[in-house]
Amino acid sequence: MAQNLVAGIPISTGIAVGRAFFVNRGLRGRLPRRMVRKEAVQSEIDRLRAAFAEAEAQLLDVRERVPPELKDHKHIIDSHLMMLKDPNLFGAAEKIIGSLAINAxxxxxxxxxxxxxxxxxxxxxxxxDRMQDVRIVAEQVQTRLLGERKDIQAMEGRAIILAHDLTPGDTIGLNVQKIMGIATTLGGKTSHTGILARTLGIPAVVGVESLEDAAHDGDLVIIDGLKGKVLVNPDEEELTQYADLQHQFEDYHTSIVRSCQLPAETIDGYRMQVLANIELAEELSTVIDNGGEGVGLYRTEYSFLNRTTLPSEEELYEEYLNLAATIAPRRVTIRTLDMGADKFMSHFGPVDEPNPALGLRAIRFCLRHRELFKTQLRAILRASRVGNVSMMFPMISGLKEIRRAKSLMADAQAELKAQGLPFNAQMPVGIMVELPAAVMIAEILAQEVDFFSIGTNDLIQYSLGIDRTNQQVSYLYQPLHPAILRSIKQVVDAAHQTGIEVSLCGEVASDPFCVPILMGMQIDCISLTPKAIPGIKRIVRQARMEECVNLLKQVLHCRTVGRINRLVTDTIFQSFPEELSFYASLLDTDDMGG
Amino acid sequence: MNSNNGEVRRQVKVSNQLGLHARPAARLAQEAQQFESSIALIQDETAVDAKSILDVLTLAAPFGATLEIQAKGSDAKGAVERLEALFLNRFGEER
Incomplete structure (x- = not known):
């Protein structure tokens, strides 16, 4: 048995075995607190000043090395620098040390x-929330006071990075080649650390609550990024077991990547398109390398964020044109701006909405800010002259929104025509179906558009009435809830009855446990994160449509999530035993909420 | 616009829709530090040190708030004018 086994959230797949290297620990409870003699007060203040200066020097150094794609972090680092120089922090601490005669x-x-x-x-x-920044800055100083000066650059050889949390400064300083795996105490599914780890292909587990008590520098650590476990000082048997698993996973990974360019066709000849969700044109090579047959969801928010001015039509046009031309002849579906709620913050005014998820976002926001919307529509239309471009509107709740968006599109088309700028007048236009209202009237909406794309992440949240990031209720995030399954099926059927294409984007599409059910519904395409494509394509290629249809039939008869989840897990276990050990599913099989 | 003993005051309005949030606060403090004069930022009865990002942040001045910049010292006039300009162009932010 390992000396310690702690669990967290797996956010980047893979297995890593190596020595632990703590980058920073939570300091509370470990700080020395003592009275000092009057004569020693000055030396405490000097220590404090030196620690502030060191922290500042290190931040300045990090600031110099901020790569252009992380320029948003630069301003965070700037404000951290300002805090380090702030009389309210240093000055206040200095005063307290003097008046109470305590240590720095x-x-x-x-x-x-x-x-x-x-x-x-x-x-x-x-x-x-900016208090977080104050804490980060103060911890950096405390670390220096405690003489724990090391940072990631000090690391010798390769190691597993453990941390209370990874700050933007740490992240930028990461020497990628040396990092075998990552585990942190804080962080959730959407944390920065996760995005980074996945991009780099490093196994990672976050939200490991007792990590700091469980592991110490130099411990032998196993990071299980498949199941979300961290094993500290494992025994022989565990080491062998994980070495095997690591080996198997790498073999499996190589084999799925090797076959990922083959079409996603079942044994009995049913063909499904597997597309990618991306937000940067730079990701296109990853899409192609992983066997993506095109882009099913191109998110356009990125060019509107982290800047102080709005992008011009030319800028957007170049971005979309480059995208369309690079992926051609494969298809790309551009989703119009889905700003609002979480992404709202930095540019479009105060979040004075008590309920941003139900507020002015996505298509509502665009129909309010018509000039901005038209700029984007014009840019997309102009890019549609090359390759295979379609466009879709997010968060549609009814017919009127589609008609208003389309009338703005018609205006844009008329303008372009008058200016003699070319565009594809036949560009397919679709909508995201992600609100329960849109599901209910899917057969009406289908008459108005060329395709549907079901956005399950939002559909699940809005249908079950839960905020997935709220830990109190996240157990209710159940992709295979009978209500969700019926919703998806209703939309697929409505699309097919009208003769339009239907695809699905959302995490469900990258969950090997859910995909066979979607196949049973005869969905036309699924769109998922590029790295997950090889695994999902392999599932499709090993499946039989007949069995998927059967599974769907049985699942639709189940009355509880628990029953559905068990049924699906059993099926997967029989059909794809290999997959079972490599995936942490979205499904929760211990019957929460039955 | 009173000026005596090198003291200069001026009223400004917060026109950033998020109020004086992190980025403008950092910018304000950064600029204020370039001046020798002591500079206060006053909202209602509360006066804070314009050179301290933490002070400026904790003032939590919302969109539309009227503040007074009060500078005392040799370069008070230049300081007030510089800071006023920042408020006027929304600290370089779009909204």
Whole structure:
């Protein structure tokens, strides 16, 4: 048995075995607190000043090395630098050390506590959250006071990175070649660490609550990025077992990647298209390398974020044109701006909405800001002259929104024509079906558009009435809830009765446990994160349509999620035994909420 | 616009829709630090040090708030004018 086994959220697949290297630990509870003699006060203040200066020097160094694609982090680092120089932090700590005659660490802790109270009283949640930055900055100073100066650059040889949390500064400093795996105490499914780890293909587990008690520098650690486990000082047997699993996973991975360019066709000849979800044209090579047959969802928010001015039509046109031309002759579906809720923050005014997820976002936002929307429509239309471009509107709730969006599109087309700018007048136009209302009237909406794309992430949240990022209710996030299955089926059937294409994007599409059911519904395409494509294509290629249809039939007879999940897991176990050990499914098989 | 003993005051309005959030606050403090004068930012009864990002943040001045910049010292006039300009162009942000 391992000395310690702790669990967290798997966010980047794979197995890593190596020595632990702690980048930063949570400091609370470990800080030395002591009174000092009057004569020693000055030396404590000097220590504090030196620690601030060191922290500043390190941040300045990091700032110099910010790569252009992370330029958003630069301003975070700038404000951290300002905080390091702030009289309210250093000055307050200095005063406390002097007046109470205590050590530097304790003085800084007290100064931070004082600030915490001030920030806690602020009404504006966005400003209140900036206390996080104060804490990050103070911890960097504390680390230096404690003489734990090492940072990632100090790491010798390859290692498993463990941390309380990885700050933007740490992330930028990462020397990628040396990192075998990552585990952190904080963080969730959408954390920055996860995105980074997946991009780099490094196994990672986040949200490991007792990580800091369980593991120490130099411990032998196994990161199980498949099931979300961290094993500290494992025994012989576990090591052998994981070495085998690692081997198998790598073999499996090589084999699925090797066959990923083959079409996604079942044994009995049913063909499904497997497309990719991306947000940057740079990802196109990953799409093609992983066997993506095109782009089913191109998110367009990126060029609107992290900047102080709106992108011009020319800028957007170049972006979309490059995208369409690079992926051609494969298809690309561009989703118009889906700003709002979470992404709203930096540009389009205050989030004064008590309920941003139900507020002014996506198509509603675009129909309100018509000039901005038209700029984007014109850019997409102009790009449609090359390759195989389609366009879709997000968050449609009814016919009127489609008609208003289409009338703006007609205006844009008329303008382009008048200006003599070419575009594809036959460009397919579709909608995202992600609101329960759109599901209910799918057969009406199908008359108006060329295709549907079911957005299951939002559909699940809106249908089951849960915020998935809220840990209190996230157990209710059940992709195979009978209501969700019926919704998806209703949309697929409505599309097919009208003769339009239907695809599905959302995490469900990359879950090997859910895909056979979608196949049973005879969905035309699925769109998923590029890295997951080889695994899903392999599932499709090993499946039989007949069995998928059967599975769907049985599943639709089940009255509880628990029953469905068991049925699906059993089926997968029989049909794809190999997959079972490599995937952590979205499904929760322990019957929560039955 | 009073000016005595090198003290200069001016009223400004927060026109950033998010109020004086992190980026403008950092910008304001950064610019204020370039001046020798002591500079206060006053909202209602509360006065804070314009050179401190934490002070400026905790002022939590919302969109539309009227603030007073008060500078005292040799370069007070230049400081007030510089900071006023920042408020006027929304600290270089779109909204």
């Amino acid at each position: 660490e304790w003085g800084l802790e007290k100064a931070v506590d004082e600030l915490e109270k001030v920030f806690a009283a602020i009404n504006d949640p966005y400003i209140r």
